[in-house]
Amino acid sequence: MDSKKVVFSGIQPTGNIHLGNYLGAVKNWVDMQDMYDNIFCIVNSHAITIKQNPKELIQKTLDLACILIACGIDPKKSNLFIQSKIDYHPALAWILDCNIFMGDMTRMTQFKDKSNKNPKNINVGLFNYPALMAADILLYQVDLVPVGSDQKQHIELTRNVAMKFNRDFGECFKIPEPLILKEGARVMGLDDPTTKMSKSATGKNHAIFLLDEPDVIISKIKKATTDSNSNIVFDENRAGVYNLLCIYEVLSKKNRASIEDEFANKGYGVFKNALAEIIIDTLRPIQTKYRELNNDKKYIQEILQNGLDSVLPRAESTYNKAKELIGLL
Numbered sequence: 561m562d563s564k565k566v567v568f569s570g571i572q573p574t575g576n577i578h579l580g581n582y583l584g585a586v587k588n589w590v591d592m593q594d595m596y597d598n599i600f601c602i603v604n605s606h607a608i609t610i611k612q613n614p615k616e617l618i619q620k621t622l623d624l625a626c627i628l629i630a631c632g633i634d635p636k637k638s639n640l641f642i643q644s645k646i647d648y649h650p651a652l653a654w655i656l657d658c659n660i661f662m663g664d665m666t667r668m669t670q671f672k673d674k675s676n677k678n679p680k681n682i683n684v685g686l687f688n689y690p691a692l693m694a695a696d697i698l699l700y701q702v703d704l705v706p707v708g709s710d711q712k713q714h715i716e717l718t719r720n721v722a723m724k725f726n727r728d729f730g731e732c733f734k735i736p737e738p739l740i741l742k743e744g745a746r747v748m749g750l751d752d753p754t755t756k757m758s759k760s761a762t763g764k765n766h767a768i769f770l771l772d773e774p775d776v777i778i779s780k781i782k783k784a785t786t787d788s789n790s791n792i793v794f795d796e797n798r799a800g801v802y803n804l805l806c807i808y809e810v811l812s813k814k815n816r817a818s819i820e821d822e823f824a825n826k827g828y829g830v831f832k833n834a835l836a837e838i839i840i841d842t843l844r845p846i847q848t849k850y851r852e853l854n855n856d857k858k859y860i861q862e863i864l865q866n867g868l869d870s871v872l873p874r875a876e877s878t879y880n881k882a883k884e885l886i887g888l889l
């Protein structure tokens with residue numbers, strides 16, 4: 561019997577995947593593949609909490625699958641599937657909804673952040689997002705959920721509703737633990753280093769996308785916000801330079817002291833060239849693989865179908881148990 565711990569991770573097809581998604585999430589997923597029983601889900605149902613063009617959403621969903629595989633998600637080691645292919649996700653979310661108190665849900669800070677960003681589309685789904693996320697996780701009897709600090713609150717809610725359900729109706733859900741990822745992997749916007757790099761941000765120089773051409777990467781890094789203080793040192797109070805240095809730190813795998821030595825008495829120009837170069841070198845193999853895979857759509861569909869076939873029985877079994885325990889015919 562496979563005793564590996566089950567890990568669930570999700571990513572929304574809400575736009576072009578960027579360096580923040582890669583360094584903060586996908587790279588870790590790839591690195592952890594051998595250690596765990598991995599479930600990777602393209603959470604397209606979460607994506608519609610923000611208005612999407614339907615045709616583009618389909619395209620972005622399939623494109624994201626292709627990029628994830630190009631990044632190194634290996635279908636022999638991991639299950640990759642599309643959330644909307646399994647109706648047990650929204651079905652379980654409803655059962656969980658009926659077991660989450662309004663007070664607990666209204667405390668979720670992501671809802672407040674996203675409502676501020678989309679004041680014209682504050683919909684019930686956006687409010688309810690954490691219940692769907694809890695269902696995503698609980699359906700698969702997951703041990704661990706890799707999360708950045710912004711998602712910790714949602715995992716806490718997931719644990720609480722699972723414990724409450726088990727207590728009130730009988731043992732049904734495994735209680736997942738957060739797998740806290742390194743703080744340094746939080747990448748900020750290049751144009752505004754006080755906000756996190758985000759797929760849905762509109763600034764032209766906000767994010768490095770994984771499919772950006774080298775000249776685009778060079779230009780975006782050149783324009784990245786720094787400050788008038790020219791020495792290149794890790795100082796959290798200098799958000800722009802700090803963000804760029806953190807990206808360099810992760811990609812170069814050098815320690816902070818040696819990076820500061822490397823750029824001592826050199827201007828931003830030298831540092832930014834080195835940073836652009838290391839980003840280009842990191843993304844080149846991913847882009848090459850993406851172009852290859854993009855010519856073989858049948859292969860991508862096969863991977864998604866195999867992932868779906870492999871995880872569906874787990875979702876079905878958990879949902880049926882929850883339904884029975886709560887008294888739904």
Ligand code: AQP
Pocket residue numbers: 570571572573574575580581582583584585586706707708710711745746747748756757758759760761
């Ligand atoms: N800037 C970031 N730095 C580090 N990690 C990040 N993640 C997102 N942005 C950064 C991590 O990427 C994973 C997938 O994210 P998601 O698609 O589920 O949604 P998100 O966190 O809301 O990502 P975006 O890019 O900001 O998308 P939009 O603009 O649609 O909201 C998650 O593990 C996330 O922590």
